Amino acid sequence: AEGRVRMASEGNHLAADRVTWARPSGEVVAEGNVVVVNPAGDKLVGERVVLTDDLRDGTIDQLLVVLESGGRIAAERATRTAGSTVLDNAVYSPCPVIGATGCPRNPSWKITAARVVRDEASGRIRFQGGRLNLFGINVPLLPIFSIGGGGDGVTGALVPDIAFSSSNGLELALPYYFRLAPNRDLTVTPHLYSKTAP
Numbered sequence: 247a248e249g250r251v252r253m254a255s256e257g258n259h260l261a262a263d264r265v266t267w268a269r270p271s272g273e274v275v276a277e278g279n280v281v282v283v284n285p286a287g288d289k290l291v292g293e294r295v296v297l298t299d300d301l302r303d304g305t306i307d308q309l310l311v312v313l314e315s316g317g318r319i320a321a322e323r324a325t326r327t328a329g330s331t332v333l334d335n336a337v338y339s340p341c342p343v344i345g346a347t348g349c350p351r352n353p354s355w356k357i358t359a360a361r362v363v364r365d366e367a368s369g370r371i372r373f374q375g376g377r378l379n380l381f382g383i384n385v386p387l388l389p390i391f392s393i394g395g396g397g398d399g400v401t402g403a404l405v406p407d408i409a410f411s412s413s414n415g416l417e418l419a420l421p422y423y424f425r426l427a428p429n430r431d432l433t434v435t436p437h438l439y440s441k442t443a444p
Contacts, residue, residue, distance in 0.1 A: 251276070257285035258301035272299040280306075288312070290324075303327050318353075321362070333362040338371075340405065355380045355406075370402075380408075401425045404433070415441030 247267075253260040253274070263278030274297045276282075282290040282301065289312040297304035303326050311319040317340035321333035339356035360375035378385040407419040421435040 253301065255299070255301045259283045260295075260297070260301055262295075267299065269299075273297075274299055274301065274304075282306075309333070319362075329366040331364040331366075333359075333364075335360060336362040338362065352382070413441070414439040 248264045251260075251262050251265040253265065260274070260276055260280070260282050262276035262280040264276070266275045266277075267273075268275075276295045276297070278293065280290075280292050280295045282295060282297075284290075290306060291310040291312065292306040292308055294308075295304060295306040305323070305325045307323050309319070309321045309324045311321075311324075317338065319333065319336060319338045321336035323334045325332050337356055337358045339353040356379050357373060358377050358379060359373040362374075363372045364370075365372070401424050402422070404421040404423050407417075407421070409417040409419075411417065416439070418438045419435050420438070421433055424432040424434070426432060
């Protein structure tokens with residue numbers, strides 16, 4: 247099918263300039279301005295995508311994911327199989343990547359990693375070979391670390407907060423979220439200051 251091709255299956259939607267569907271193998275190859283939207287509202291954008299015929303699993307090169315929460319993930323290659331997504335040479339940022347006028351802008355912080363694995367069963371996103379880029383400065387992180395991927399809440403580190411004041415100097419807040427039970431949680435946030443004691 248060529249032109250403004252649209253496909254849908256079980257809440258997954260696909261739009262592309264050209265789609266080839268090999269019915270015996272169940273392989274769907276979409277090319278040109280490909281957009282895949284999953285039931286959670288996350289949007290995947292790429293130039294060439296190979297999917298199964300239920301539009302759930304597959305491989306995409308030069309991926310951009312626009313998360314429903316507003317964050318962005320870009321990767322050279324992504325593969326999704328059986329509820330697990332693996333991204334190679336990925337960059338993640340929850341910050342806006344365009345300004346109020348629609349012009350591109352560099353996010354204030356982002357995480358780059360050689361490999362990112364998102365496991366839907368555990369709700370964790372694991373980064374391998376990750377670095378934190380904070381206002382253009384690269385800060386090495388642990389060789390392997392993970393964060394919660396949203397949903398009902400998973401114990402783990404939250405987004406750090408940075409502020410500056412004349413009395414405290416540079417302030418860094420590092421919140422950590424504890425999921426104690428389905429109806430109980432706790433967040434502990436240590437604060438570090440450049441001019442005063444913590």
